[in-house]
Amino acid sequence: MQLVDLHKFKISCSNCNLAELCLPRGLSNDEMDELDKVVRQTRPLHKGDHLFRSGDPLSSLYAVRSGSIKLYIHSNDGDEQIIGFYLPGEIIGLDGMEHNSHSCSAVALETSSSCTFPYTQLTDVCKKIPALQDQMFRLMGREISYENKLLLTISKKSAEERIATFLSSLSLRFRQLGFSADEFKLSMSRQEIGNYLGLTIETVSRIFSRFQKKEYIAIDRKYIQILDRPSLEGLCKGNSSDSKNSSACS
Amino acid sequence: MQLVDLHKFKISCSNCNLAELCLPRGLSNDEMDELDKVVRQTRPLHKGDHLFRSGDPLSSLYAVRSGSIKLYIHSNDGDEQIIGFYLPGEIIGLDGMEHNSHSCSAVALETSSSCTFPYTQLTDVCKKIPALQDQMFRLMGREISYENKLLLTISKKSAEERIATFLSSLSLRFRQLGFSADEFKLSMSRQEIGNYLGLTIETVSRIFSRFQKKEYIAIDRKYIQILDRPSLEGLCKGNSSDSKNSSACS
């Protein structure tokens, strides 16, 4: 009996403390039970494990449950572009809904776990539960807004502004998850930060050093501390003006 | 009687020659009739007229019917980033679905018209017509994939590659609309092309001249002719490898 309850706990949206940030947001208890019927837990991912790869058929959407997942695309001449770093409660795989096949690849940056929503079952539930359809639309709208802001950051901002924006966005998202906003671990390498922001690893490293010298941050390997948030956020003034959305520009 | 028929023709998806590229794609005749009940035609837009502005409540989604519409966001320190140029059959306003308010602004680049889908009515119809929900998901997935590719282009490609990618994408989209793929008019200024691609107007102008010298294109003011498509497309090798999606990277 205990085992059954434990099992149920592990795969249920109703009992998940991320529910309010995640796919089930806005659902009634009855509606969440319907969603619970389709959600599955995937085996834990280790650093470097792929959740899916570009070209795979879209079998499922995924919610990050713990850890962090990087999405990236690659061009046919070998360039790679990281699209985002996804934290618990965030949904990945949405880009695959165009052609029912993934156009990004998703890889774990550290030991991570995710919840799996088999795609056809999920869309069937959406057809039955209007509130879930609304939430899907909201999540996809969020992804589009997020990319709009990232585009602005990469296309119009200096290297310092890009990195300040990246750090304060991560900080905000950690706070929303109930973690410290002032001290956290970067699960991605300097190389990955640079790729994501359209900079080289050397530039990222130099700007981290510069921010440390100015005492905006303290950084030790992957552990970062925000020391002077106002100065850091002053550098992000270029963020999109819609403050409600500012979390998206990670 | 004639007048009534004409009126009906003007606002009906069932009679629209863009239906297969646009929101009603994949709907049966009966389903299209349901969509026809909510679609409205907006008054024509003149060059510079806004369809909506960042911050406006999301009252509707829009399909471009004729002409071309530019979407852009602005940061709170005055930077502006053009997100895309939208042609007939393409849907705009999707980013607003996160918070029920537009986070982009939409402005006509030339005399244009659009079809209006009042948002709450549209989502209600989606709840009744599964095929329409599927199509909405596809369209939003397309927008996400499009932005992924644009991000790659802006972040990783040289100025020449960006412009070659821009031109061949426009060309492809014109062909899909049944227009010439080899001769078309650019409805946007050099300034706007530069803003979109993360380049200055001078760089855009210089690269157009360079492409003309190499006889890749002929350009006269806003009129452009593709002379050497293979060379031009050779420069786009950096496009995302998923060839099905290549149209998105405009």
Added chain:
DNA sequence: GGCATTTCTTGATTTAGATCATCATTGACG
């Protein structure tokens, strides 16, 4: 525990594209 590999930092140099500066066209408008 020690060696090898990867990741990161920092300095020197280069460069693609930005900025600055004209000038030429084009188009709008009284």
Added chain:
DNA sequence: CGTCAATGATGATCTAAATCAAGAAATGCC
């Protein structure tokens, strides 16, 4: 039709960030 403003082309110069080049530190592996 002529003036004025906006748009575009092109050359000269500058600069932010890339590239090249060592080292240093951390991590993984036997």
